[in-house]
Amino acid sequence: MLKQIEGSHATAEAIALCRPEVICAYPITPQTHIVEGLGEMVKTGELTNCEFINVESEFAALSVAIGASAAGARAYTATASQGLLFMAEAVYNASGLGLPIVMTLGNRAIGAPINIWNDHSDAMSMRDAGWLQLFAESNQDSIDLHIQAFRLAEELSMPVMVCVDGFILTHAVERVDIPTQADVDAFLPPYEPVQVLDPANPISIGAMVGPDAFTEVRFLQHYKQTLALRLIPEFAAEFKTRFGRDTGGLLRSYRAEDAEMLVVAMGSINGTIKDTIDEMRADGFSIGLVTIVSFRPFPTEALRRLLAGRKHVVVIEKSFAVGMGGQLANNVDLALRNTPAAPQVHSVVAGLGGRSITRASLHRVFRRAMAQPWEGAHFLDLNEEIIGKELHHVRKVRRSGPTAENLLRRLDQAANLPAAE
Amino acid sequence: MFQIRIHGRGGQGVVTAAELLSVAAFLEDKHAQAFPSFGSEHMGAPVVSFCRIDGKEIRLREPIIEPDALIVQDVTLFKAIDVCQGLKSTGYLLVNTNRSFADLHLEPVVAKLPAGHAVTVPATELALKHIGRPVPNAALLGAFAALTGMVRLDSVAKAIREAFPGKMGEANIAAATEAHDAAARVKTAA
Amino acid sequence: MTDTTATAATQKLRFYQKGTFTVGNRLVPDTERSVQASIDRSNALTCGHRACQGCGEALGARYAMDVAMRATGGNLIAVNATGCLEVFTTPYPETSWQMPWLHSLFGNAAAVATGVAAAMRVKGRPEVRAIAQGGDGGTTDIGFGCLSGMFERNDDVLYICYDNEGYMNTGVQRSSATPPTARTATTPAMGPEPGNVFGTGKSVPKIAVAHGIPYVATATVADLHDLERKVTKAMGIHGARYIHIHVPCPLGWGSASYDTIRLARLAVECGLFPVFEAEHGAVTSSRKIRRPVPVSEYLKPQRRFAHLFKSEAGARNIAHLQAIADRNIAEYKLLEPMEEEG
Numbered sequence: 001m002l003k004q005i006e007g008s009h010a011t012a013e014a015i016a017l018c019r020p021e022v023i024c025a026y027p028i029t030p031q032t033h034i035v036e037g038l039g040e041m042v043k044t045g046e047l048t049n050c051e052f053i054n055v056e057s058e059f060a061a062l063s064v065a066i067g068a069s070a071a072g073a074r075a076y077t078a079t080a081s082q083g084l085l086f087m088a089e090a091v092y093n094a095s096g097l098g099l100p101i102v103m104t105l106g107n108r109a110i111g112a113p114i115n116i117w118n119d120h121s122d123a124m125s126m127r128d129a130g131w132l133q134l135f136a137e138s139n140q141d142s143i144d145l146h147i148q149a150f151r152l153a154e155e156l157s158m159p160v161m162v163c164v165d166g167f168i169l170t171h172a173v174e175r176v177d178i179p180t181q182a183d184v185d186a187f188l189p190p191y192e193p194v195q196v197l198d199p200a201n202p203i204s205i206g207a208m209v210g211p212d213a214f215t216e217v218r219f220l221q222h223y224k225q226t227l228a229l230r231l232i233p234e235f236a237a238e239f240k241t242r243f244g245r246d247t248g249g250l251l252r253s254y255r256a257e258d259a260e261m262l263v264v265a266m267g268s269i270n271g272t273i274k275d276t277i278d279e280m281r282a283d284g285f286s287i288g289l290v291t292i293v294s295f296r297p298f299p300t301e302a303l304r305r306l307l308a309g310r311k312h313v314v315v316i317e318k319s320f321a322v323g324m325g326g327q328l329a330n331n332v333d334l335a336l337r338n339t340p341a342a343p344q345v346h347s348v349v350a351g352l353g354g355r356s357i358t359r360a361s362l363h364r365v366f367r368r369a370m371a372q373p374w375e376g377a378h379f380l381d382l383n384e385e386i387i388g389k390e391l392h393h394v395r396k397v398r399r400s401g402p403t404a405e406n407l408l409r410r411l412d413q414a415a416n417l418p419a420a421e
Numbered sequence: 422m423f424q425i426r427i428h429g430r431g432g433q434g435v436v437t438a439a440e441l442l443s444v445a446a447f448l449e450d451k452h453a454q455a456f457p458s459f460g461s462e463h464m465g466a467p468v469v470s471f472c473r474i475d476g477k478e479i480r481l482r483e484p485i486i487e488p489d490a491l492i493v494q495d496v497t498l499f500k501a502i503d504v505c506q507g508l509k510s511t512g513y514l515l516v517n518t519n520r521s522f523a524d525l526h527l528e529p530v531v532a533k534l535p536a537g538h539a540v541t542v543p544a545t546e547l548a549l550k551h552i553g554r555p556v557p558n559a560a561l562l563g564a565f566a567a568l569t570g571m572v573r574l575d576s577v578a579k580a581i582r583e584a585f586p587g588k589m590g591e592a593n594i595a596a597a598t599e600a601h602d603a604a605a606r607v608k609t610a611a
Numbered sequence: 612m613t614d615t616t617a618t619a620a621t622q623k624l625r626f627y628q629k630g631t632f633t634v635g636n637r638l639v640p641d642t643e644r645s646v647q648a649s650i651d652r653s654n655a656l657t658c659g660h661r662a663c664q665g666c667g668e669a670l671g672a673r674y675a676m677d678v679a680m681r682a683t684g685g686n687l688i689a690v691n692a693t694g695c696l697e698v699f700t701t702p703y704p705e706t707s708w709q710m711p712w713l714h715s716l717f718g719n720a721a722a723v724a725t726g727v728a729a730a731m732r733v734k735g736r737p738e739v740r741a742i743a744q745g746g747d748g749g750t751t752d753i754g755f756g757c758l759s760g761m762f763e764r765n766d767d768v769l770y771i772c773y774d775n776e777g778y779m780n781t782g783v784q785r786s787s788a789t790p791p792t793a794r795t796a797t798t799p800a801m802g803p804e805p806g807n808v809f810g811t812g813k814s815v816p817k818i819a820v821a822h823g824i825p826y827v828a829t830a831t832v833a834d835l836h837d838l839e840r841k842v843t844k845a846m847g848i849h850g851a852r853y854i855h856i857h858v859p860c861p862l863g864w865g866s867a868s869y870d871t872i873r874l875a876r877l878a879v880e881c882g883l884f885p886v887f888e889a890e891h892g893a894v895t896s897s898r899k900i901r902r903p904v905p906v907s908e909y910l911k912p913q914r915r916f917a918h919l920f921k922s923e924a925g926a927r928n929i930a931h932l933q934a935i936a937d938r939n940i941a942e943y944k945l946l947e948p949m950e951e952e953g
Contacts, residue, residue: 004447006440021733022726051729055722056760063719063757067690067726067741070713073733075726093716117459138480168482172456173440175447197688197711197727199739204706206691206714208698271480354459358483 001178007139007169010176011104012037014143016047017184018150020076022068024053024061028083029116030166031106035078058083062090062103069099070205072196074150076101080166081108081122088126095130095221097206098194100153102146107267107318108166109353113404117354118166120267120319123295124327130221132160132228133296135266139169140176144247145293147179148235150188155231156224157194165268167354179243187242225297232294250299252291253306255281259288261312261370262343264303264332266292269316269350269357276362287366292328303335310343314369318351325377346373350380386410422475423571424485428504429494432464437584438492438558439470442565444580445572446474454479467498474571488512490569492561494544496525505530512538513569517557519543537608540568542600551596552589563597564604574601624650645835646678653680653709660707661699665868667858667875668696668773670832672744675771675856678839679742680710682846686738688713688727692720692745692754695780696773718753720745721761724768740846741767747774747788751815758815762822762851769845769852772815775860783863787813790883792928793915795863800918809931816855823892824851831857831886833875837898841888857884865914877909882936885943897943906933
């Protein structure tokens with residue numbers, strides 16, 4: 001059924017259709033509306049057979065989900081940014097134990113400096129934790145990927161995080177098609193655990209594993225993610241048959257067929273990039289787009305096949321590893337390792353801390369990649385003036401003060417308070 | 422694609438205005454996207470929200486830099502920020518005020534727009550009259566419908582009714598209707 | 612005596628000695644015998660684990676789990692915090708647990724148990740109960756936030772803390788449950804103020820009482836019947852419950868492995884470990900001290916307090932500890948005059 005609703009509510013409706021049994025919630029901008037929506041549905045009775053628990057921290061939230069999942073219930077939670085870090089120990093614990101928890105990550109920058117707006121630093125911080133990581137381009141994508149996430153998680157016995165850009169998607173009101181309960185039930189059967197705490201068949205879960213077997217446990221986790229490389233496209237195909245929408249599996253491409261330059265990106269930025277590509281194509285540029293849907297497992301082979309033979313690859317991402325560069329660009333380099341005649345890879349870092357990414361800026365950087373390639377990461381729309389002033393100040397004065405405050409002052413702005421959410 | 426940018430201050434329903442507008446467009450089977458400017462929000466601070474309307478899927482997510490229409494809920498903003506930045510030469514300007522464009526020193530802006538594209542509406546007064554609270558967004562949406570024809574008044578009314586069932590909704594619809602009719606009269610006069 | 616509701620142990624128990632403290636007095640009527648005395652007890656924590664000789668925690672956990680299994684007819688799931696108990700009961704690839712058991716992290720046992728309880732309700736199996744257990748480190752320190760959250764929500768979880776007064780598994784470091792003056796690896800018996808500092812203390816049982824939860828109790832491995840009665844009572848209640856069991860650690864305390872139960876008894880009898888119950892925020896009972904002893908009698912057999920007996924300052928500290936014990940005795944009325952035997 002078509003609806004015009006806020007992204008977070010659309011996600012909440014999708015979760016509700018998946019018949020979650022235990023939902024634990026701790027508020028953090030920008031995912032709060034999702035769990036509030038679910039809480040309301042439980043209270044009104046719209047979502048039945050579901051326990052909604054208000055916990056006292058994100059660490060508790062994922063811990064409750066761990067207990068519930070290990071005891072055989074379909075468990076869900078949501079977080080972002082600082083909250084994800086606060087539950088970091090539990091994130092690794094859930095994947096190490098092989099529990100099929102689904103979690104929405106309302107992508108938000110990690111502080112300091114504290115920032116409530118969108119970027120992918122939170123997802124990146126947990127990319128090695130053994131969770132599947134799927135990125136939604138639109139709120140329709142968010143709905144569709146969450147439904148597939150539960151199926152994937154339970155099939156693989158592995159937790160899945162679905163990344164939805166904070167504010168840009170979570171707080172946007174747009175048209176979505178909410179599937180029917182019957183269709184979701186047909187796609188997502190009840191949870192059949194691989195391991196479960198049951199008095200009738202007592203087992204111990206969570207033993208210590210020493211040097212003699214730890215490597216093998218980790219290898220099997222990695223192996224399961226390679227199975228996911230096959231399962232994700234399979235389930236996406238099944239989803240398309242039943243629901244009529246193609247989420248693309250591991251990745252999607254747009255006007256890529258003959259493109260000399262391919263842009264690679266994740267999340268909502270892909271929408272703006274598509275419009276930019278249409279405009280550049282009209283101007284005669286040979287350019288296309290690869291949208292990564294599954295970041296973990298990383299679609300190395302699929303990406304290599306698409307990127308091979310191109311002249312340029314521009315990776316544009318909303319995150320970067322301090323001291324190293326863009327993580328997505330780094331992973332793309334991996335896909336092209338040992339590829340003969342590999343394309344030139346250009347790394348762009350954009351949108352950090354919620355900075356808008358405009359078509360105008362994209363036009364400029366795509367053209368520049370072809371004409372004036374650079375080394376390392378290029379920071380889109382970097383304000384070099386205030387950087388220069390701060391560097392000069394720091395060189396002159398030992399007690400130069402907090403960097404963030406200095407920069408803000410230079411921007412002639414009063415200190416901004418975070419949104420009251 | 423038609424892009425609307427709405428300016429106001431926190432507490433004036435700027436974000437709701439964009440959402441209601443998007444719902445009105447949806448009810449007419451159009452694609453619409455509404456989102457706030459994600460700046461710091463507290464009562465009284467300048468707030469911007471955006472709404473895009475199109476006949477096909479909207480993929481663009483950047484802020485609206487070249488609006489086809491500007492709705493200004495609070496005239497004090499003209500002194501604070503460049504409200505009209507990027508307004509297309511074929512664009513529309515709808516301002517909540519009981520004064521004239523001349524009084525607001527906006528005639529140079531109006532002059533650049535096609536005749537009949539710039540309209541003032543005393544939306545706050547209409548809101549106080551019908552709703553009893555100085556929230557001008559519904560009235561402005563009614564005026565927007567008349568001014569641009571991008572959505573119909575009855576779609577706006579339906580969107581309001583869905584979001585605010587009962588007396589509150591009806592009062593908002595009454596304000597929207599009166600503003601709509603006033604704007605329609607001004608438009609035909611231009 | 613057979614308990615028809617207990618889950619059959621996968622290892623049959625055999626008692627090699629009769630008339631020991633553990634097995635119990637065969638002349639005592641069935642109904643008054645401890646669960647431990649029964650050959651049909653679930654033996655939820657079976658033999659083969661790697662605990663130190665004389666480990667009080669192994670004893671406490673076995674006592675508590677067997678009676679909880681009896682009380683719930685075997686419908687029980689245990690969540691264990693990281694710590695000694697978790698480590699010595701599950702040396703890969705073995706486990707000594709004969710009940711469903713989950714170890715997640717150090718600080719989240721209470722929250723994980725909340726999740727287990729919620730899952731059982733939602734699956735339509737509310738008769739399956741959840742127990743969380745952890746040492747003092749995982750309870751009073753790193754697990755405190757989750758514990759308080761569970762209390763505040765009144766989740767249907769019994770949390771059992773086995774308090775051996777330190778992070779023993781990692782090499783005897785100080786926790787917020789370590790008594791003042793005690794020597795640990797991070798509070799060495801050196802310098803002008805040897806051993807742990809005299810802080811303000813942290814009584815999690817008192818904090819649990821302040822939370823107003825349905826049932827709080829302290830217990831000790833020196834009093835098996837009392838411990839069993841309390842666990843049974845707790846399992847008959849729904850909502851948040853907390854039992855704090857004092858469990859001597861020969862390794863960490865520097866005591867003889869055969870002294871575990873004796874030390875546990877001395878801790879009670881000198882007043883340093885008050886044994887009481889509380890419901891909904893009010894103390895409802897306390898176990899009277901039968902044979903009061905000065906704190907020094909309790910401290911002497913423990914090398915972690917040895918430095919107190921070597922100096923003037925040490926003697927002053929013993930007096931300070933005595934004052935703490937006396938305060939406990941007054942607060943919990945541990946020395947009420949006994950009824951005259953008729």
